[in-house]
Amino acid sequence: MGMLEAVLMTIATAATPLLIAAVGELVAERSGVLNLGVEGMMVMGAVTGFGVALTTGSPWLGILAAIAVGALFSLLFAFLTLTLVTNQVATGLALTLLGLGLSGMLGESFVGLPGVKLGNIDIPILSDIPLIGRLLFGQDPVFYISILLTAGVAWFLFRSRAGLTLRSVGDNHASAHALGINVILIRYLAVMFGGACAGLAGAYLSLVYTPQWVENMTAGRGWIALALVVFASWRPWRVLAGAYLFGAVTIGQLHAQALGIGVPSQLLSSLPYLATIVVLVLISRNRRMTMVNTPASLGRPFVPDR
Amino acid sequence: MRIELVKRPQQSAIFSALSPFLALALTLVAGAIMFSLLGKNPLDALYYYFVDPLREMWSLHELAIKAAPLILIAVGLSICFLSNNWNIGAEGQFIIGAITGSILPVMYPDFQSWIVLPLMLAMGIIGGAAYGFIPGILKTRFNTNEILTSLMLVYVAQLFLDWLVRGPWRNPQGMNFPETRTFHQYAVLPEIWPSLGRANWGFVFALVAAIIAWFMLSRMLKGFEVKVLGQSPRAGRFGGFSASRMVIFAFLVSGGLAGLAGISEVSGAIGQLRPSISPGYGFAAIIVAFLGRLNPLGIIAAGLVLALSYLGGEAAQISLGVSDKVARAFQGMLLFFVLGCDTLIHYRIRFVGAPTRTAEVSHGNA
Numbered sequence: 305m306g307m308l309e310a311v312l313m314t315i316a317t318a319a320t321p322l323l324i325a326a327v328g329e330l331v332a333e334r335s336g337v338l339n340l341g342v343e344g345m346m347v348m349g350a351v352t353g354f355g356v357a358l359t360t361g362s363p364w365l366g367i368l369a370a371i372a373v374g375a376l377f378s379l380l381f382a383f384l385t386l387t388l389v390t391n392q393v394a395t396g397l398a399l400t401l402l403g404l405g406l407s408g409m410l411g412e413s414f415v416g417l418p419g420v421k422l423g424n425i426d427i428p429i430l431s432d433i434p435l436i437g438r439l440l441f442g443q444d445p446v447f448y449i450s451i452l453l454t455a456g457v458a459w460f461l462f463r464s465r466a467g468l469t470l471r472s473v474g475d476n477h478a479s480a481h482a483l484g485i486n487v488i489l490i491r492y493l494a495v496m497f498g499g500a501c502a503g504l505a506g507a508y509l510s511l512v513y514t515p516q517w518v519e520n521m522t523a524g525r526g527w528i529a530l531a532l533v534v535f536a537s538w539r540p541w542r543v544l545a546g547a548y549l550f551g552a553v554t555i556g557q558l559h560a561q562a563l564g565i566g567v568p569s570q571l572l573s574s575l576p577y578l579a580t581i582v583v584l585v586l587i588s589r590n591r592r593m594t595m596v597n598t599p600a601s602l603g604r605p606f607v608p609d610r
Numbered sequence: 611m612r613i614e615l616v617k618r619p620q621q622s623a624i625f626s627a628l629s630p631f632l633a634l635a636l637t638l639v640a641g642a643i644m645f646s647l648l649g650k651n652p653l654d655a656l657y658y659y660f661v662d663p664l665r666e667m668w669s670l671h672e673l674a675i676k677a678a679p680l681i682l683i684a685v686g687l688s689i690c691f692l693s694n695n696w697n698i699g700a701e702g703q704f705i706i707g708a709i710t711g712s713i714l715p716v717m718y719p720d721f722q723s724w725i726v727l728p729l730m731l732a733m734g735i736i737g738g739a740a741y742g743f744i745p746g747i748l749k750t751r752f753n754t755n756e757i758l759t760s761l762m763l764v765y766v767a768q769l770f771l772d773w774l775v776r777g778p779w780r781n782p783q784g785m786n787f788p789e790t791r792t793f794h795q796y797a798v799l800p801e802i803w804p805s806l807g808r809a810n811w812g813f814v815f816a817l818v819a820a821i822i823a824w825f826m827l828s829r830m831l832k833g834f835e836v837k838v839l840g841q842s843p844r845a846g847r848f849g850g851f852s853a854s855r856m857v858i859f860a861f862l863v864s865g866g867l868a869g870l871a872g873i874s875e876v877s878g879a880i881g882q883l884r885p886s887i888s889p890g891y892g893f894a895a896i897i898v899a900f901l902g903r904l905n906p907l908g909i910i911a912a913g914l915v916l917a918l919s920y921l922g923g924e925a926a927q928i929s930l931g932v933s934d935k936v937a938r939a940f941q942g943m944l945l946f947f948v949l950g951c952d953t954l955i956h957y958r959i960r961f962v963g964a965p966t967r968t969a970e971v972s973h974g975n976a
Contacts, residue, residue: 340757384946387613388953393696393757395949397896402942408935519935524765531758570773577762581748588754607615607957 311555312439317513319551320450321346321505325529326536326543327457328501333533334461335494336474336601340396341381343526344403345499349374349506351407354419354517363422367446367507374503375496377403382495386488389605400526408519419515422446444512446504453501458540470494474599477606487606502526524577531580535587537597553579615957625954630901630908633947634915640943650930658929659922669921671807675879676920679704679888681816681913682871683895685823686864688904692827694840695860699745699760700868701892702767703738707869708876709771710737712883715797716779716790726796730873738869739862741767746861750854764892772885779883790883799878812874817910819867824906836860868892889920890938897945916941
């Protein structure tokens with residue numbers, strides 16, 4: 305395996321968790337719910353995935369458990385913001401703080417233990433194609449799931465009737481309600497889909513990216529996923545482009561650190577965060593474009609009149 | 611069973627006052643359940659968390675040390691949140707304030723005079739405010755989401771501090787430990803009552819800041835401006851208030867207070883810079899702000915409660931062998947319950963039995 309091929313493959317591994325979490329959040333935001341708890345749901349997924357895989361020996365069971373825990377954890381957020389109409393920003397922060405705290409507590413006995421790694425798929429012959437062979441046909445299974453997920457969400461949102469309904473709820477919940485659409489139910493489902501994706505993204509971190517448990521191991525990736533949704537103007541394929549851009553920045557700075565160029569490693573480590581800020585500034589600068597793309601009911605509470 | 615919300619004609623005064631207490635009670639119940647699951651006697655555990663730290667004078671001083679940064683930061687955040695500016699990067703402003711405030715004792719250790727400490731505090735405030743200014747100006751100039759930018763800057767600040775204490779600011783006599791030289795006597799924030807305990811003047815700063823902010827928010831035009839622009843920017847514009855100037859104001863004030871908290875913590879409680887100088891005060895302060903119902907006087911009480919959860923976490927770790935991580939789970943639960951209970955202020959909650967078919971239909975037509 306050549307150097308370039310190895311770099312491309314690690315970029316894909318760095319991008320995959322961002323992509324999965326961001327696509328899930330995109331669906332929630334398209335239904336009009338801003339869930340700032342992505343970081344918390346992701347870290348819960350990471351600790352669950354690691355713990356279940358460790359005790360059962362099966363990384364797949366770990367992944368399934370992480371998806372379930374992510375969805376259940378997001379249900380907490382959904383109950384507060386949708387049923388009790390609490391402030392979405394504050395409640396999302398609460399979910400993140402709770403997730404970071406709970407996962408630290410649950411995962412304490414896992415610190416330092418060797419994890420279970422989800423192996424790569426190897427499609428014979430095809431994976432031997434130079435340069436792109438391993439990249440396209442020799443990745444871990446979740447990589448393929450993430451691409452299918454993006455395609456599936458893109459199809460669902462823009463080509464299916466249910467997707468149209470979901471977007472209508474996000475753009476104008478009052479009109480959707482008047483048409484007899486169950487706004488709250490759709491939002492519950494969208495939030496739980498986002499939670500399940502965040503759980504999967506977290507499990508990817510602790511089972512594939514770095515198979516171990518470290519407290520706060522998401523290290524802001526949930527927040528970067530949130531920024532990616534804005535960057536992508538709520539479009540799934542643009543989320544994919546953004547996630548790979550960030551994957552490239554992350555891996556680029558890691559390689560620069562390994563090469564020991566004369567720049568402090570901390571400065572290089574802060575590049576993904578600085579890049580997020582720069583990208584947000586560039587994308588938000590055009591107010592009209594932002595207005596057109598943002599789901600119009602995003603973050604606004606809805607209480608059906610009875 | 612279904613839950614229905616019925617809007618109250620006006621805010622419930624009873625629940626406005628009761629909701630933080632209700633949330634605390636619910637957190638205690640949830641905590642008791644959590645401890646039972648961990649195989650500990652829940653009453654013992656709650657005792658060590660919430661009563662034991664209050665029994666001794668030195669321990670009360672420790673409480674004040676932990677409460678001071680929480681209150682200082684949360685007071686600033688209340689102004690932000692009331693004006694609808696979501697600064698969640700207080701942790702970063704805290705760190706930068708600690709760094710800029712430490713410039714004199716670390717880089718000019720031979721400059722020893724009574725003026726050093728006031729200068730340090732001023733530089734801490736300026737540093738924190740400047741760091742808070744970044745997400746503020748990005749929001750007003752480029753329409754950038756302040757939640758994400760302020761949070762990203764936390765990671766940048768943590769890495770910057772890490773670089774400083776391992777690199778240029780490392781103590782030359784420190785045997786390669788990642789920490790700066792310890793502050794000289796003129797750079798240390800004095801204790802209020804040294805014979806009784808360690809509490810330093812940071813706690814007094816916190817009380818003064820809370821009282822000034824309370825006066826501003828409840829008695830001055832500026833406070834009215836904060837609330838109007840927070841609840842209805844349109845109404846604020848008609849009133850001649852500038853929304854973008856308010857954004858900058860809120861970020862400068864909250865950043866400055868977080869910076870003051872940072873330099874007070876470093877010069878009072880720690881005495882030098884280290885790679886990690888805060889057990890998440892900037893994030894816990896978000897919980898304090900909401901538990902205090904965004905009222906600076908309420909925030910004083912809420913800050914003491916959260917400080918107790920930090921202290922109790924340490925006490926329970928020693929006495930019961932429960933991990934200190936439990937405290938952070940507690941804090942997260944508390945914010946959930948606070949937000950949930952606040953619903954009772956605006957809505958009456960009705961539990962509706964299994965809906966009959968006719969009820970569903972009439973609901974659909976409503």
